Amino acid sequence: MSSEPWGRVDEQGTVYVRTADGERVVGSWQAGSPEEALAYFERKYQGLAAEIALLEHRVRKTDLATKDAQTALDHLRAQVVEAHAVGDLESLAKRLDTLTGEIETRQNERKIAKAKAQDETRAAKDKLVAEAEQLAESTQWREAGDRLRALVDIWKGLPRLDRKSDDELWHRFSHARSVFSKHRKAHFATLDSEREQARAVKEKLVAQAEALSSSTEWGDTAAAYRDLMTSWKAAGRAQRDAEEELWARFRGAQDVFFQARSATFSERDAEQGENQKLKEALLVEAEAILPITDLKAAKAALRGVSERWEAIGHVPRDAKPKLDARLNTVERAIREAEEAEWQRSNPEARARATGMTSLLQSAVDKLQGELDKARAAGNASKVAKLENELAGRQLLLDQALKSLEEFSG
Structure with missing residues (x-):
C-alpha cells in the first residue's frame, strides 16, 4: 500500500483522497505501481488547480462577464466536489469561495458603474433634448440646422437607456427636429414666394427703365429713374441669379440714359461757356x-449791342444774373440820360434836376453805408450786389450832376 498526505492506494488498487470529511474513493489503479497511481491522480488535481488559476486570472485581470464567470465557477465547484483527483481539494474549494465573493463584488461594482453610466447618459440626452427643443424655435436657419445635425451625431455616440426612457427622449428629440424643419420649410417657402413676387415687380421696373433709356426729356426722365430706384429698393430681393440679371439690365438702361444726358450737358455747357465769353x-x-457824351450815338451803340446779345443765346445759369446786371446798368444810364435831356428842355427841369441830384446823392450815400457794413460783416454775396447797385447809382448821380451843371451853364 502507498500513501501521501492527500491520498493513498490500498492493496486492491483503490485510490482514496483525504478530505476534512474523511477519505473518499476517487478511482482504482491496476496497471502499475501505487506511486504511479497517486502521481496520475495528483496530475488530475494539478489540472483542476490550473483551471481555477485560469478563472482567477480572467476574473481579476479581464472584463469577463459576471454571468460567464459564475457559470465557469459553478462548473469548477462541481468538479472540485466530485473530483477524481488527489490533492488539497479543500484549498481549491476555498479559492472558489474567494472567487465567488470577488465575482459578487465585481457584479455590484458593475451594477453601480452601469447605473452611474445610465444616469450620465440620461443627463447627456436630457441636455441634448433641451438644446434641440430650444433650437426648434430658432430662426437662425443655417446655424441651428448645423447644430441639430451635430446633436444627432452626439446622440448616436451615446449608449442606450432602457427602452421606455430612450424612446421617450428620442421622441422629444425627433419632434424638436421636425418642428425646426417644418418652420424652416415654411420660412423658405414664404421667402421663395416673396422673391418670386419681387422678381415679377422688378421685371416690370426693368421694362420701364429700358423704355426710358432713349428719352431726351432729361429732367423728367431723371426724376422718373429716381422713382424707379425707390420702387426697386421697396420691392425686396428676387432669387440670386434673377436678381443679378435684372439688376444688370436695370443699371444698363440707366447708364444709357445718363451717359447720353451727360454727353448732351457737356456739349451744352461748352456751348454756353462760349456764349458767356461772347457776352x-x-x-x-x-x-x-x-x-454818355453823345446820347444819340450812345443809343445807337446800345441797340447794336442788344441785337447781338439776343442772338448769342443762353449762358450758364450761375453767370446769367451778373451779366444781365452789367447790361442793365448801361441801359438804365441811357434811359436816365434821355430823361435828363428832356428835362433840360423843360422850364421846370432845373428844379427837378436839383431834386433828382439830391435824391441820387442820398441813395449813393445810403448804399455806401450798407456796403461798408457788408464788407465789415464779410458778406461776400451782399457786397457784390451792393457794389453793382452803387456803381449804377453813382453813374446816375454823375449824369445828374452833369445835367445840373448844364443848367447852371
Whole structure:
C-alpha cells in the first residue's frame, strides 16, 4: 500500500483522497505501481488547480462577464466536489469561495458603474433634448440646422437607456427636429414666394427703365429713374441669379440714359461757356458807352449791342444774373440820360434836376453805408450786389450832376 498526505492506494488498487470529511474513493489503479497511481491522480488535481488559476486570472485581470464567470465557477465547484483527483481539494474549494465573493463584488461594482453610466447618459440626452427643443424655435436657419445635425451625431455616440426612457427622449428629440424643419420649410417657402413676387415687380421696373433709356426729356426722365430706384429698393430681393440679371439690365438702361444726358450737358455747357465769353466781350463794348457824351450815338451803340446779345443765346445759369446786371446798368444810364435831356428842355427841369441830384446823392450815400457794413460783416454775396447797385447809382448821380451843371451853364 502507498500513501501521501492527500491520498493513498490500498492493496486492491483503490485510490482514496483525504478530505476534512474523511477519505473518499476517487478511482482504482491496476496497471502499475501505487506511486504511479497517486502521481496520475495528483496530475488530475494539478489540472483542476490550473483551471481555477485560469478563472482567477480572467476574473481579476479581464472584463469577463459576471454571468460567464459564475457559470465557469459553478462548473469548477462541481468538479472540485466530485473530483477524481488527489490533492488539497479543500484549498481549491476555498479559492472558489474567494472567487465567488470577488465575482459578487465585481457584479455590484458593475451594477453601480452601469447605473452611474445610465444616469450620465440620461443627463447627456436630457441636455441634448433641451438644446434641440430650444433650437426648434430658432430662426437662425443655417446655424441651428448645423447644430441639430451635430446633436444627432452626439446622440448616436451615446449608449442606450432602457427602452421606455430612450424612446421617450428620442421622441422629444425627433419632434424638436421636425418642428425646426417644418418652420424652416415654411420660412423658405414664404421667402421663395416673396422673391418670386419681387422678381415679377422688378421685371416690370426693368421694362420701364429700358423704355426710358432713349428719352431726351432729361429732367423728367431723371426724376422718373429716381422713382424707379425707390420702387426697386421697396420691392425686396428676387432669387440670386434673377436678381443679378435684372439688376444688370436695370443699371444698363440707366447708364444709357445718363451717359447720353451727360454727353448732351457737356456739349451744352461748352456751348454756353462760349456764349458767356461772347457776352462778356459785348459788355466791355457796352460799358465803354459810359459816361454818355453823345446820347444819340450812345443809343445807337446800345441797340447794336442788344441785337447781338439776343442772338448769342443762353449762358450758364450761375453767370446769367451778373451779366444781365452789367447790361442793365448801361441801359438804365441811357434811359436816365434821355430823361435828363428832356428835362433840360423843360422850364421846370432845373428844379427837378436839383431834386433828382439830391435824391441820387442820398441813395449813393445810403448804399455806401450798407456796403461798408457788408464788407465789415464779410458778406461776400451782399457786397457784390451792393457794389453793382452803387456803381449804377453813382453813374446816375454823375449824369445828374452833369445835367445840373448844364443848367447852371
